[in-house]
Amino acid sequence: MNSFTTSTGTEIAARGEELHRGYRRAGSDIPVLRGVTVEFRRGTFTAVMGPSGSGKTTLLQCLAGLDRPDRGRIWWGPTPIDALPERRLARLRREQVGFVFQAFNLMPGMTAAQNVELPGRMAGHRPPRATVHQALDRVGLAGRERHRPAQLSGGQQQRVAIARALVSRPRILFADEPTGALDRTTGTRILHLLRETVDRDGATCVMVTHDPAAAAHADRVLLLTDGRLVTELHHPTARQVADALAGAEGGAR
Numbered sequence: 001m002n003s004f005t006t007s008t009g010t011e012i013a014a015r016g017e018e019l020h021r022g023y024r025r026a027g028s029d030i031p032v033l034r035g036v037t038v039e040f041r042r043g044t045f046t047a048v049m050g051p052s053g054s055g056k057t058t059l060l061q062c063l064a065g066l067d068r069p070d071r072g073r074i075w076w077g078p079t080p081i082d083a084l085p086e087r088r089l090a091r092l093r094r095e096q097v098g099f100v101f102q103a104f105n106l107m108p109g110m111t112a113a114q115n116v117e118l119p120g121r122m123a124g125h126r127p128p129r130a131t132v133h134q135a136l137d138r139v140g141l142a143g144r145e146r147h148r149p150a151q152l153s154g155g156q157q158q159r160v161a162i163a164r165a166l167v168s169r170p171r172i173l174f175a176d177e178p179t180g181a182l183d184r185t186t187g188t189r190i191l192h193l194l195r196e197t198v199d200r201d202g203a204t205c206v207m208v209t210h211d212p213a214a215a216a217h218a219d220r221v222l223l224l225t226d227g228r229l230v231t232e233l234h235h236p237t238a239r240q241v242a243d244a245l246a247g248a249e250g251g252a253r
């Protein structure tokens with residue numbers, strides 16, 4: 001066993017230790033993360049929940065290397081990333097991390113296939129066409145390669161975004177409210193897809209959500225209140241998540 005495997009030999013996909021992050025507003029320092037320590041085992045699906053403003057997105061952005069904590073350490077697998085220079089971090093991020101956002105963030109003038117290959121192309125190694133087609137096939141979009149985002153439904157656009165995130169086979173997939181802009185049925189399909197990438201492909205997924213029903217698709221739900229992790233639920237029902245969230249919101253008031 002080393003520090004990147006657990007006592008049962010499970011690999012740690014990412015870990016954050018004593019993360020602190022604050023912002024300056026109107027001349028004073030506002031703490032947002034106040035010492036968060038968390039780890040994500042490979043092949044697991046974690047939902048991050050908490051009241052509005054509790055620091056969920058900030059935590060996700062720090063763990064994903066899109067923002068830097070003021071203090072604390074972050075590892076992707078065995079690699080510490082918090083002190084890396086920006087260019088190295090950007091390269092490692094492209095290689096090791098995938099993102100899915102609430103707003104899909106697709107390029108409207110590009111086809112589905114072009115959107116999926118874009119990050120690789122920007123990094124100077126365009127994925128082979130067959131790989132792009134496989135990624136779209138994997139999310140149920142075979143035959144839609146040449147469609148542009150406006151010709152696809154919201155759920156299909158989010159599938160393209162997931163294919164784009166997964167095409168480079170990232171160590172960890174971060175999703176910030178991936179179903180926030182979708183109706184319940186479409187959102188559920190996206191959650192099944194995320195679940196499947198974890199169960200079938202061995203991906204590791206970390207998802208911020210406000211929705212207890214969405215969180216119930218995860219193996220584990222972390223509850224953040226006021227920049228601290230306060231509760232961890234394992235395989236909870238939507239009802240158990242909602243109750244824990246109501247407790248956290250009551251406590252945060």
Ligand SMILES: Nc1ncnc2c1ncn2[C@@H]1O[C@H](COP(=O)(O)OP(=O)(O)OP(=O)(O)O)[C@@H](O)[C@H]1O
Pocket residue numbers: 023024025032050051052053054055056057058059
């Ligand atoms: N770049 C920034 N500059 C200043 N304040 C910020 C910045 N980013 C976040 N904050 C503040 O930090 C706090 C936590 O924000 P964050 O987006 O992480 O919370 P959240 O739990 O994801 O909230 P929500 O559920 O509403 O999306 C908020 O009060 C927010 O206004």
